[in-house]
Amino acid sequence: MKDLVANVRSQDLFSPGETVVVAVSGGADSVALLDILSRLEIEGLKLIVAHLNHCLRGTHSDDDEKFVADLATGYRLPFVAIRVDVASFATAEGLSLEDAGRQARYAFFHEVARRRGATGIAVAHHLDDQAETVLIRLLRGAGATGLSAMKASGANLVKRPLLKVGREDIERYLKERGLTWRTDESNSDTTILRNSIRHELIPVLKKYNPKVTERLAATAEILAADEELLDHLTAGAFDRLASSVDDEVSFGIKALLQEHRGLRLRLYRHGLNELRGDLRCIALTHLEAIDRLAGSSRPNARLKLPGDLRVKRCYDRLSFTCAEPSVPRPWELVVPGEGSYPLENGMTLTVRRVPPPEDPATGSRKIAYLSEDAAPFPWLVRPFSAGDRFTPLGMTGSQKVKELFINEKLPLHERGRVPLVFSNGEIVWVAGMRIGERARVTSKTGAVLRVEILEITP
The missing domain is CATH 3.30.465.60 (Uridine Diphospho-n-acetylenolpyruvylglucosamine Reductase; domain 3)
Structure with a gap:
């Protein structure tokens, strides 16, 4: 068996003492990833196990969540989970289940990373995943940018330590370590494109080249290096030729x-x-x-x-x-306490008192936990207005709300729909995006308010 621990260590993806969110589904790949990262004693990583329950397979999904929770307990690591009705999300957004699940997962992982101060998000993509991704993009039509596929150290904190490791090596590692994992029966559904490529197309291609997955992954790596060079040249030309005002x-x-x-x-x-x-x-x-x-x-x-x-x-x-966004009609709503409040932009704000959560990071972009003592009623809810400022969670200085929108890459036409929640004249939540530092829930917080915004696009 290849020494997968040494393989991961040699990539220098992590810094000693780094806090890393580990995405664990319970499948073979993510179980191996967690075990390998836990064995990087020299690095002394601070690991946080994160699991998103897609609510697609009934009790099987719940069993996956419990399995991962027990796994985290066995490693004595903190565990954070959230449940998302991915099917409903896919329907509402017009996405495939695969795309909806991916968006929900990464939004959750980044939220956990932000709240826990993590500087890395480790996911279990491996060499076979890379080969499948190249074929998917080739079939859908892609240039070099698309065919370069995934990188071991990607954008937005994401790291893929197993990207050069094949599925067979991963399963061999698990068996030799005596580790168990969960099997998702939907992975055999060949009506899903990725599964069809995995179970039908790649076996055919292996008749022509038994190492086709390695060759596809190597092609992606070569194209990624070319893309890095071309991006550098493009950025230089852009600075020389373009003006941004x-x-x-x-x-x-x-x-x-x-x-x-x-x-x-x-x-x-x-x-x-x-x-x-x-x-x-x-x-x-x-x-x-x-x-x-x-x-x-x-x-x-x-x-x-x-x-x-x-x-x-x-x-x-x-x-x-x-295009200039249409200017929404100004509106305001006073929230005196718990309840459900329809907003004039078509959204609904719900507020209720709850016991303090074990970890406020179990919220999501559309759900926030606020300290009632720090954010007392009545609240004022209204749309964004030019010049609005707040102090984001984890920061000490104020920031323009517009800067938050730009950093989050929120299109202009969507900015006027985002409700702002004020307490005592200060923003305590940019709904669906960021909590204000003032309303932070701490170990000393008494009453906790669970706030949710429904039907919001960010």
Whole structure:
């Protein structure tokens, strides 16, 4: 058996004494990951076991949660769990179950990391997952950016220590260590694309190359290195060619057209990502349309891209903006105490007293636990207004709410829908996003208020 502990240690993904949230589903991969990280004695990691119950498999999901809780107890590690109705979330957001589950998991893991001061989130993706991801993206249509797939040290704290380890090595490790794990029977459902690729396509490809998973993973690694270089070159060109003022990114067309077409397309992606924070629904056809607009003989023209993105040519300037959000009608609501309060933006705010939770991090972005002593009634709830400031949980200085929206990559058109909860004139919760430091629940907190916002998009 390969020494997986030495393999993980050699990657230098963690610093000595680092606090790390370990995502544990109860499956073979995550059980192995937890065991390996617990054996990195030299690093002395402070591990927190996090589990999201997807509520998709009835009592089986509950049994998974109990299994992981018992596992954490066996390792004498703190355990944090949350239950999310992923099926309802998928329906409400128009997502597949896989995408909805992934979004819910990462939102939860990041919330736990934020509340516990963790600087890493360890997930159990391995070499076979990498190969499957490459094939999924290839089948759906992707360039080098998409095919570079996952990195061992990804964005937003995420780390993948097992990315160069195959599934067979992981299962061999578990058996030699005498460890048990849970099996999710839905993993054999070949109506799900990833499962179909795992159980049907890859076995066929192995007839042509028995090491196809290793070759696909190696290809992803090579492309990732190329992407890192190209991103660096693009960022340099962007700094040289683009100007960013307020909520607009613009280029001088003459200088832009002197660059290679491939770099121009990357610059457009970079500019759009600067504005919205992601590239959802932006395809090659949209980038090519922008390039045609830049090279057009028409001095003035516009493009409407998916979502709220707009591209405008005005003589020698090409500008990227977000559509101005409609200004919502001002409203206010006074919350005198416990209850359920419909808001004028179509959301509902619920407030009730609860026993102090063992760990306030068991909340989520849409659920917050506040100290009633620190945030007494009556509350005032209203939409965001320019100039609003608050002190976020864990900070000492104030921050503009607008800066929070920008850091969270919240699109302009959604910002006016986010309710702000005030107590004694101070923001105690930016609903669905961040608690104010003043309302923090501590070990000395008496009455605790569970606050939930329903039907919110962030």
